[in-house]
Amino acid sequence: MEQLIAAILTMVAGVLVCAAYFWSTNLVLDWIFPSKGKFGAVASRNLRIANSIRPWLFLAPALLALTLYLVYPVVQSVWLSLHGRGGQNFVGLSNYSWMINDGEFRQSIFNNFLWLLVVPALSTFFGLIIAALTDRIWWGNIAKTLIFMPMAISFVGAAVIWKFIYDYRAAGSEQIGLLNAIVVALGGEPQAWITLPFWNNFFLMVILIWIQTGFAMVILSAALRGIPEETIEAAVIDGANGWQIFFKIMVPQIWGTIAVVWTTITILVLKVFDIVLAMTNGQWQSQVLANLMFDWMFRGGGDFGRGAAIAVVIMILVVPIMIWNIRNATRESGGH
Amino acid sequence: MNPSRRSPLTWAVHLSVLLLVLLWTLPTAGLLISSLRDKDQLAVSGWWTALSSSSRNAVVRAPSAEDQVERDGKFVISGNLLEGRGEVSAFGFSSREPTKFKPGETAELNDGERLTVQSDGSFEIVSDQRMEGSRGQRIFFTATTPPRFTLDNYAEVLSAAGIGRSFLNSLTVAVPSTVIPILIAAFAAYALAWMPFPGRAVLLAVVVGLLVVPLQMSLIPLLQLYNGVGAFFGVSAKTYMGIWLAHTGFGLPLAIYLLRNYMAGLPREIMESARVDGASDFDIFVKIILPLSFPALASFAIFQFLWTWNDLLVAIVFLGAGDDKLVLTGRLVNLLGSRGGNWEILTASAFITIVVPLIVFFALQRYLVRGLLAGSVKGG
Numbered sequence: 001m002e003q004l005i006a007a008i009l010t011m012v013a014g015v016l017v018c019a020a021y022f023w024s025t026n027l028v029l030d031w032i033f034p035s036k037g038k039f040g041a042v043a044s045r046n047l048r049i050a051n052s053i054r055p056w057l058f059l060a061p062a063l064l065a066l067t068l069y070l071v072y073p074v075v076q077s078v079w080l081s082l083h084g085r086g087g088q089n090f091v092g093l094s095n096y097s098w099m100i101n102d103g104e105f106r107q108s109i110f111n112n113f114l115w116l117l118v119v120p121a122l123s124t125f126f127g128l129i130i131a132a133l134t135d136r137i138w139w140g141n142i143a144k145t146l147i148f149m150p151m152a153i154s155f156v157g158a159a160v161i162w163k164f165i166y167d168y169r170a171a172g173s174e175q176i177g178l179l180n181a182i183v184v185a186l187g188g189e190p191q192a193w194i195t196l197p198f199w200n201n202f203f204l205m206v207i208l209i210w211i212q213t214g215f216a217m218v219i220l221s222a223a224l225r226g227i228p229e230e231t232i233e234a235a236v237i238d239g240a241n242g243w244q245i246f247f248k249i250m251v252p253q254i255w256g257t258i259a260v261v262w263t264t265i266t267i268l269v270l271k272v273f274d275i276v277l278a279m280t281n282g283q284w285q286s287q288v289l290a291n292l293m294f295d296w297m298f299r300g301g302g303d304f305g306r307g308a309a310i311a312v313v314i315m316i317l318v319v320p321i322m323i324w325n326i327r328n329a330t331r332e333s334g335g336h
Numbered sequence: 337m338n339p340s341r342r343s344p345l346t347w348a349v350h351l352s353v354l355l356l357v358l359l360w361t362l363p364t365a366g367l368l369i370s371s372l373r374d375k376d377q378l379a380v381s382g383w384w385t386a387l388s389s390s391s392r393n394a395v396v397r398a399p400s401a402e403d404q405v406e407r408d409g410k411f412v413i414s415g416n417l418l419e420g421r422g423e424v425s426a427f428g429f430s431s432r433e434p435t436k437f438k439p440g441e442t443a444e445l446n447d448g449e450r451l452t453v454q455s456d457g458s459f460e461i462v463s464d465q466r467m468e469g470s471r472g473q474r475i476f477f478t479a480t481t482p483p484r485f486t487l488d489n490y491a492e493v494l495s496a497a498g499i500g501r502s503f504l505n506s507l508t509v510a511v512p513s514t515v516i517p518i519l520i521a522a523f524a525a526y527a528l529a530w531m532p533f534p535g536r537a538v539l540l541a542v543v544v545g546l547l548v549v550p551l552q553m554s555l556i557p558l559l560q561l562y563n564g565v566g567a568f569f570g571v572s573a574k575t576y577m578g579i580w581l582a583h584t585g586f587g588l589p590l591a592i593y594l595l596r597n598y599m600a601g602l603p604r605e606i607m608e609s610a611r612v613d614g615a616s617d618f619d620i621f622v623k624i625i626l627p628l629s630f631p632a633l634a635s636f637a638i639f640q641f642l643w644t645w646n647d648l649l650v651a652i653v654f655l656g657a658g659d660d661k662l663v664l665t666g667r668l669v670n671l672l673g674s675r676g677g678n679w680e681i682l683t684a685s686a687f688i689t690i691v692v693p694l695i696v697f698f699a700l701q702r703y704l705v706r707g708l709l710a711g712s713v714k715g716g
Contacts, residue, residue, distance in 0.1 A: 003505075003576070008512075010512055010576075011512035014516045015519055018516070018520060022519075022523055026618040054617055054618075055531040058524060058531065059527050062521060062592060063524070066585065066588055069582060069586060069588075070546045070549050070585060070589070073554035073557040074553050076556075076557035076560075077554075140353070143353050147356065148697075151704075152693040153364070154689060154690065155665075156646075157686050160672065161367045163672070164363075165363055165366065174381055176378070176382045176383070178363075178366060181384075215708065267550075270550060271551060273552075273649055277648070290550075304556050304560070307556055311552040312553075314552050325548065326541045326545050330537065330541055330544075
């Protein structure tokens with residue numbers, strides 16, 4: 001309990017320090033370069049100088065934090081990936097050549113690509129279908145809320161929820177896992193689903209799809225509502241049926257949003273770690289890059305060089321999306 | 337579409353949405369129902385059978401001869417087999433025939449004593465002579481137990497499994513990590529939205545780029561940095577201060593991006609008229625922009641809270657896996673490893689970890705949706 005009080009006190013102190021920083025630096029700036037009470041050239045010169053400094057005062061804490069917590073680590077990770085276990089001796093590209101020949105790394109890359117193929121596609125697909133269906137019924141908003149709900153659940157919590165569904169009891173005894181109960185009821189043999197090599201990847205992916213469909217649905221639902229009515233009316237007059245309207249008129253108009261949803265989920269997939277750690281911890285050939293990196297960081301004896309090299313690989317996979325995002329964002333704010 | 341075709345199609349839509357909603361809610365419902373079930377029932381039957389009765393065979397030893405009372409010239413030992421729940425469907429007095437008698441029947445024991453068991457579990461042993469012996473009669477019975485819901489599992493995990501402690505830790509991590517970035521990001525967002533300066537477009541592009549930098553890149557360098565700082569000041573490298581700052585750093589790109597987009601959409605006239613009245617940028621920001629930006633601030637706060645509460649990776653790297661500093665998600669992973677078969681522990685613990693985000697979600701869903709729509713880089 002004391003720590004919570006300490007946390008709240010720190011929080012208040014932190015907010016006060018921030019406020020004091022912004023307030024006092026602003027005051028000092030106005031004191032050094034006063035524009036009120038001065039006349040003519042002095043006032044306008046002071047105003048100009050103050051106005052060119054002020055943005056940087058506003059930005060400074062954020063820039064400092066961004067540099068320390070995101071920019072510096074990216075550079076440092078690349079540097080570390082060229083060094084040995086402890087980060088001292090330069091080893092060139094040997095971490096990378098180790099990686100290429102490492103069976104577990106290749107397994108992780110393979111699994112990651114499976115995840116990249118399946119999860120964004122299915123999440124977006126389900127999100128689109130649900131968004132289109134729920135717009136037509138009176139209880140659509142309730143349905144959306146319920147499908148959106150897993151967004152709030154942690155990956156670990158979701159892992160427990162789904163592990164319970166995949167729970168396995170030996171054939172003959174009563175199954176308490178829903179999936180095996182259904183399989184047995186249909187006359188099949190119960191399986192320990194998450195230990196089946198290759199297929200277990202898909203059972204883990206289901207969890208992420210379950211979580212991310214709500215996200216896709218919310219964004220795509222807003223996009224579908226933004227489609228101009230006239231285009232749909234024109235199609236109806238031309239005699240198009242429901243399927244044609246949906247796939248030939250509506251979907252092409254929201255391609256941009258679909259791409260955004262797809263890439264956002266793709267980035268999340270690249271970083272997926274908690275689900276694999278909680279479900280299998282990479283056993284039974286279900287390893288992924290993020291969990292492999294965590295392994296090398298701590299449990300694999302703490303090899304920071306190899307851990308950093310794996311992180312760099314994840315980063316390289318993200319870079320194309322990053323560039324695409326930046327181009328979209330700058331094009332958008334160009335008019336502003 | 338003509339009316340005659342509309343009806344079956346609408347039904348199909350209703351049905352398929354219902355099916356999808358069921359698919360999406362059943363997993364969580366199963367967890368919640370299971371966490372409320374009696375742990376003996378939870379271990380032997382699926383949660384979807386929670387409302388039907390289960391039957392069990394048991395044996396109870398009646399009180400010994402010391403407890404007999406004399407009534408109408410007979411000696412009686414009485415008691416109840418079930419302690420008030422369930423129903424006896426059969427009983428017996430030897431292990432060879434444990435279900436020989438129906439409730440209400442009277443069994444002749446070997447030494448002239450008579451045993452009667454009623455279906456509510458009450459029993460009587462009646463004898464004409466004073467009974468002797470220090471051990472009570474064994475009674476075998478089959479009972480059907482009605483579904484039983486209980487909060488025992490929650491009481492157990494809160495007291496024994498360390499969940500209560502972790503709950504406090506999670507709050508300690510999440511609350512400051514949510515609040516601290518807001519002010520920092522708000523000032524930066526205002527500068528990026530409304531203050532002209534050279535390099536603004538580049539900075540904005542950098543923020544958008546940093547949005548997607550994988551957390552994994554930061555872990556090792558920051559861990560080394562923290563270790564160095566910790567060693568330099570002679571303190572532990574794994575502190576709450578460290579994780580608050582880390583969450584602040586990781587949350588900033590989204591915060592700045594969300595808030596800048598929102599602030600850039602505010603009408604220019606408000607700011608210009610204030611400026612004509614002689615207000616400085618600082619005044620404009622504090623008195624006009626900040627209050628107007630409340631919806632965006634709320635969106636970000638919800639995001640950041642959900643993310644810091646649900647985070648596992650940052651917590652175990654920067655706070656460690658020590659028992660006293662484990663957050664809820666970390667505790668849950670540990671329980672999965674150590675108590676993987678004890679579903680009564682796991683389900684109750686999992687529900688405790690997700691209940692706070694769920695409350696936040698249902699209470700503030702509107703802001704969450706708005707934030708999502710503003711936060712994803714718009715395409716096209």
